[in-house]
Amino acid sequence: MLNDVYGNRRLVIGGLMILVVLIYIIRLFDLQIIDDTYQDKADSNAFLKKIEFPARGLIKDRNGEILVFNKPAYDVMMVVREMKDFDTTTFCKLLNITPLNFVERTKEMRRRKGYSPYTPQPFMTQLSAEDYGILQEQLFRFPGISLQKRTLRDYNYHNAALLLGSIGEVNKKMIDADPDFYVQGDYAGQNGIEQTYEKYLRGEKGMEIFLRDAHGRVQGRYENGDYDVASKPGNDLTLSIDINLQAYGEQLMQNKVGSIAAIDPSTGEILALVSSPTYDPSLLVGRKRSVNYAKLLNDPLLPLYDRPMMACYPPGSTFKTANALILQQEKIIREYTAFPCHSGYHVGSFTVGCHAHFSPLNLVQSVQHSCNAYYCAGFRAMMDHPKYKGISNSFEVWKQHVVSLGFGYKLGADVPNEKRGFIPNSKYYDQIYGENRWKSLMIVSNSIGQGEILATPLQIANLAAIIANRGYYYVPHLVKDIEGQQLDSLYRTKKVSTIDSIYFLPVIDGMELVMSSGTGYASRIDSIAVCGKTGTAQNPHGEDHSLFMAFAPKNNPKIAICVVVENSGFGATWAAPIATLMMEKYLKGYIPRRRQWMEDRILKANLLPKKYANETK
Amino acid sequence: MPTRQNNIVKNIDWVTVTIYLLMVIAGWFCIYGAVYHFEDASFWDFSYRYGKQLVWIGLSIGIAFTLLMLDSRLYNLFAYEIYAILMLLLLVTIFVAPEIKGSRSWLVLGPVSLQPAEFAKTATCLAVARVMSTTGFKVTRLGDFVKVICFILFPMLLILLQNETGSALVYASLLLVLYREGLPGIILILLFFLAVIFVVSIRFGDVPILAAFPDESYGLFLVILITLAVQNGFLLVFQKDRKITMSMVLFDVIVLLLAYLVYKIFHLNFRFTYVGYGIIAVKFIYLIVISFQKRLYTYFWIGLFAIASVGISSMSDMAFDKLKPHQQSRIRVTLGMENDPQKAGYNVNQSKIAIGSGGVSGKGFLNGTQTKLKYVPEQDTDFIFCTVGEEHGFVGSFVVMILFLILMLRLVFLAERQRSLFSRIYGYCVASIIFFHVAVNIGMVIGLTPVIGIPLPFFSYGGSSLWGFTILLFIFLRLDASRTEYFG
Numbered sequence A: 001m002l003n004d005v006y007g008n009r010r011l012v013i014g015g016l017m018i019l020v021v022l023i024y025i026i027r028l029f030d031l032q033i034i035d036d037t038y039q040d041k042a043d044s045n046a047f048l049k050k051i052e053f054p055a056r057g058l059i060k061d062r063n064g065e066i067l068v069f070n071k072p073a074y075d076v077m078m079v080v081r082e083m084k085d086f087d088t089t090t091f092c093k094l095l096n097i098t099p100l101n102f103v104e105r106t107k108e109m110r111r112r113k114g115y116s117p118y119t120p121q122p123f124m125t126q127l128s129a130e131d132y133g134i135l136q137e138q139l140f141r142f143p144g145i146s147l148q149k150r151t152l153r154d155y156n157y158h159n160a161a162l163l164l165g166s167i168g169e170v171n172k173k174m175i176d177a178d179p180d181f182y183v184q185g186d187y188a189g190q191n192g193i194e195q196t197y198e199k200y201l202r203g204e205k206g207m208e209i210f211l212r213d214a215h216g217r218v219q220g221r222y223e224n225g226d227y228d229v230a231s232k233p234g235n236d237l238t239l240s241i242d243i244n245l246q247a248y249g250e251q252l253m254q255n256k257v258g259s260i261a262a263i264d265p266s267t268g269e270i271l272a273l274v275s276s277p278t279y280d281p282s283l284l285v286g287r288k289r290s291v292n293y294a295k296l297l298n299d300p301l302l303p304l305y306d307r308p309m310m311a312c313y314p315p316g317s318t319f320k321t322a323n324a325l326i327l328q329q330e331k332i333i334r335e336y337t338a339f340p341c342h343s344g345y346h347v348g349s350f351t352v353g354c355h356a357h358f359s360p361l362n363l364v365q366s367v368q369h370s371c372n373a374y375y376c377a378g379f380r381a382m383m384d385h386p387k388y389k390g391i392s393n394s395f396e397v398w399k400q401h402v403v404s405l406g407f408g409y410k411l412g413a414d415v416p417n418e419k420r421g422f423i424p425n426s427k428y429y430d431q432i433y434g435e436n437r438w439k440s441l442m443i444v445s446n447s448i449g450q451g452e453i454l455a456t457p458l459q460i461a462n463l464a465a466i467i468a469n470r471g472y473y474y475v476p477h478l479v480k481d482i483e484g485q486q487l488d489s490l491y492r493t494k495k496v497s498t499i500d501s502i503y504f505l506p507v508i509d510g511m512e513l514v515m516s517s518g519t520g521y522a523s524r525i526d527s528i529a530v531c532g533k534t535g536t537a538q539n540p541h542g543e544d545h546s547l548f549m550a551f552a553p554k555n556n557p558k559i560a561i562c563v564v565v566e567n568s569g570f571g572a573t574w575a576a577p578i579a580t581l582m583m584e585k586y587l588k589g590y591i592p593r594r595r596q597w598m599e600d601r602i603l604k605a606n607l608l609p610k611k612y613a614n615e616t617k
Numbered sequence B: 001m002p003t004r005q006n007n008i009v010k011n012i013d014w015v016t017v018t019i020y021l022l023m024v025i026a027g028w029f030c031i032y033g034a035v036y037h038f039e040d041a042s043f044w045d046f047s048y049r050y051g052k053q054l055v056w057i058g059l060s061i062g063i064a065f066t067l068l069m070l071d072s073r074l075y076n077l078f079a080y081e082i083y084a085i086l087m088l089l090l091l092v093t094i095f096v097a098p099e100i101k102g103s104r105s106w107l108v109l110g111p112v113s114l115q116p117a118e119f120a121k122t123a124t125c126l127a128v129a130r131v132m133s134t135t136g137f138k139v140t141r142l143g144d145f146v147k148v149i150c151f152i153l154f155p156m157l158l159i160l161l162q163n164e165t166g167s168a169l170v171y172a173s174l175l176l177v178l179y180r181e182g183l184p185g186i187i188l189i190l191l192f193f194l195a196v197i198f199v200v201s202i203r204f205g206d207v208p209i210l211a212a213f214p215d216e217s218y219g220l221f222l223v224i225l226i227t228l229a230v231q232n233g234f235l236l237v238f239q240k241d242r243k244i245t246m247s248m249v250l251f252d253v254i255v256l257l258l259a260y261l262v263y264k265i266f267h268l269n270f271r272f273t274y275v276g277y278g279i280i281a282v283k284f285i286y287l288i289v290i291s292f293q294k295r296l297y298t299y300f301w302i303g304l305f306a307i308a309s310v311g312i313s314s315m316s317d318m319a320f321d322k323l324k325p326h327q328q329s330r331i332r333v334t335l336g337m338e339n340d341p342q343k344a345g346y347n348v349n350q351s352k353i354a355i356g357s358g359g360v361s362g363k364g365f366l367n368g369t370q371t372k373l374k375y376v377p378e379q380d381t382d383f384i385f386c387t388v389g390e391e392h393g394f395v396g397s398f399v400v401m402i403l404f405l406i407l408m409l410r411l412v413f414l415a416e417r418q419r420s421l422f423s424r425i426y427g428y429c430v431a432s433i434i435f436f437h438v439a440v441n442i443g444m445v446i447g448l449t450p451v452i453g454i455p456l457p458f459f460s461y462g463g464s465s466l467w468g469f470t471i472l473l474f475i476f477l478r479l480d481a482s483r484t485e486y487f488g
Helices: A009-034 A037-046 A088-095 A099-111 A129-141 A172-177 A192-196 A243-252 A286-298 A316-329 A363-369 A372-383 A391-404 A426-433 A440-448 A457-468 A501-517 A575-588 A593-604 A610-616 B004-011 B014-035 B049-069 B073-077 B079-096 B116-133 B142-161 B165-180 B185-203 B218-239 B242-266 B272-294 B297-322 B325-334 B346-356 B385-416 B421-445 B463-481
Strands: A047-052 A066-078 A121-127 A145-155 A166-169 A187-190 A206-212 A218-221 A237-239 A258-264 A269-276 A344-347 A350-353 A479-482 A531-537 A545-552 A559-565 B107-109 B112-114
Touching (some): A009 B346, A009 B385, A037 B346, A088 A099, A088 A129, A099 A121, A121 A129, A121 A286, A145 A166, A166 A192, A243 A258, A243 A269, A258 A457, A258 A575, A269 A575, A316 A363, A316 A391, A316 A440, A316 A457, A316 A501, A316 A531, A350 A372, A350 A440, A363 A372, A363 A501, A391 A426, A426 A440, A457 A501, A457 A545, A501 A531, A545 A575, A575 A593, B014 B385, B014 B463, B049 B463, B073 B116, B079 B107, B079 B116, B079 B142, B112 B116, B112 B463, B116 B463, B165 B421, B185 B218, B185 B297, B218 B242, B218 B272, B242 B272, B272 B297, B297 B325, B346 B421, B385 B421, B421 B463
Antiparallel strands (some): A066 A121, A066 A145, A258 A269, A258 A559, A344 A350, B107 B112
């Protein structure tokens, strides 16, 4: 071997090699094992997760008639980085927009949160099928443009807009509430059934995972699609609504402000829920949505206001039935108890007027003739009864009965915006008059459904259902059946009122007499025993509201109903005919010739407040 | 008497041959993994690079076999002729090569393209070994040193003219060979120091020390501090004079401390670099005095070293500006001064993502998403190591690193056991060139060195590169196999 003085330098050179390799291994250890940020970066680099939107569940009426279904719509997506040699003029022509609008849209797109020039960004949403067809053919000419399929709603009927609700883009609050499901740009139910049953209707999103290269071009499926998840379509809903009855109700209510709530008393299923004025649900679909929504929002007649659920009226004389029940249950009156009435209830200078009828009258007759004096006297007898030891206590007992009849709290119907109405408690009067400083006379108007108490049309219809059932009810609900799912137990549980069923009989008899020989006689239905009660809700702002509450047939009732026609005066004039026409339509399926003049009269009537009447017509 | 063939089979270093084969095969699988496309998956498709690489590998083995069959004396004998032919080829290439990605380094002969620079390495190694093994050659003698440096610089210059900066830089690794053969270590240390000055000046060149003087460079001040420390180290190592060294260190520390206290206590703003200049000037004068007193010029040189170092530091900005913009930004990216993953930093960022996402044991063969989907540019050539890192994880990268280390150390060991000076020098040339390639290539892939486009030996795709390294290595193995036959 060669030996020389520099032989040891092999160690320096070898050492240098070892040092460099060692440094590199430490660096690799850091990159690959200690630092785990690179894994995420690699994933977001290479995986293109494409969401597959599920088909939304269909909505049918109680007879299986499809009310709401899906139609495809397409969003125009734009990857700014891929737009080379872009023919803006032709593109604008195809989309029917001006070049100025094009510039505005791209500007707005860039401002949006989460904007990236490398990923598809929505340029224009909800293209119609025709526009889609035109653009699709020419798509190859526009690099960077793609079309994303979405589902929009479409409607077979132009009715039931409010109860169905609509779908719209999710807002930040909704995303925050369910961040695992929603992302910006998703659609979700807004209002009505669409909102309440969103979780069932929306289905489950699917995901396709693609691999893409550095230029964003898709190179194929990841692992042959083994990790793809198929979307699951939403569950179909069957409503309790009878769409023909609903449409008929909306027709009857045209040019009137008010509501109809019709319930099947044996199940609590809502058969029709009319809010008038209404609108065509297809107005709130697609690109016209925001414009139309603003129009509806600014309409002085408040078509977006869900009256049967939200409007709170004094229930008027319909509430006398509730008091008749409570007074019996509390043994204040019996069926044969009679009170005198001399054109009203008079205590000193205090008077509650009444219309002309014989005197004295018993319980059944008091319902038949809607005698104010009878209920004033009865109510005061209860309030001042010594067994309660004070009016505060007696009022609380009364209130509990009222609440058990479905008043004062939300019933729990499956629409998002139900109101609770108002039933005062003794504390409420303590606050107004001072503790122990209020007397039965001061609150006597509660006995005839005036005063402080307020109820929604649904609550009044529910009272009719309780009377029809002789003492119990099911929480009124709009959905009869969810595909593959059980209905909420709330809607399957019988709610029993605090009133014994025996006390309902005289009230029912009275209500029958209302129709056969009382205030509802003009609206009677041949061959069906209808039990009804008219009412007039005093309205301090204008003309009184016309109210009517009824159920039929008397035995084995099939429908309970409440009709409110705002500013139309006495209940028998407008509300009663509408209610009986609805019942007859539902029970018989047609309106007999004898009553067609009445139907015509209703359809032609324009009871809109004078200042709007002309505009709407 | 055993035949020559038997001798070769017996004497050839099978360890190196095994490592060579392992690497070439592993390299082919990496290329297959890098080029592999999800839809088409035939191993034998020659329209793809893995198909072609298979041909290159087959030919390489043929070349290796041929080289082993040739007489080992030929290489020594024709070293200059081979060198001359290759230099001519490099020269011709500049004029006839088509421009590919900005460089003129490919000779296109019908369907085959060759990169003469890859073969010029072997030729240069032979020539360097030949010139340094001539009787009486002493690298410490200036004339001999210049001679061998010329042999090295000539191909570098030609390759620079082809615009292949990376391949040209490879020849710098031959300095290690010169060092092994007696070049004073101080030269390598000074070169290393120069690199440090350059890096520090560039890295901190735009950082001011005090807000009051925005044009004053923190980099320059750091260079002054490093210089003072190294200067004191030189005094201790070369003059072994503890007294003078101690007084110098004390002087430096006290003056700097005083300057700092004045600034802190009296809130006086002044230029710290001027303080540094002052220290260096004072020390220089003092060292000249000692130099005259003791009649030892080393003191003078050590004093001058500090002045030169400061001078070079202030010029490094100018030198940096002379680099091409893409080279500048590659250096800035490596130094962490520029972080733009979409532009200059793209390659390195993507290769770090690919390697980093491999984890401990990798994603498995053909399962790498980053390399498959072409996120890493040049993934089958210069960035082939990404495939190893992504698909085989830390385990795979570790094994490859260790394989290279074993190969390099084995080559040093083989070189040392040579009985002829020519063989030993050539062996060191081979080891140095492979070392440089590995250090720079893997260094750039993991973001430790600037991006310099040179291939990873035996792994990267390309016939020229594979053949070049095969020839380089097997000539040495042939020389080694005959180490007992002839004495040089």
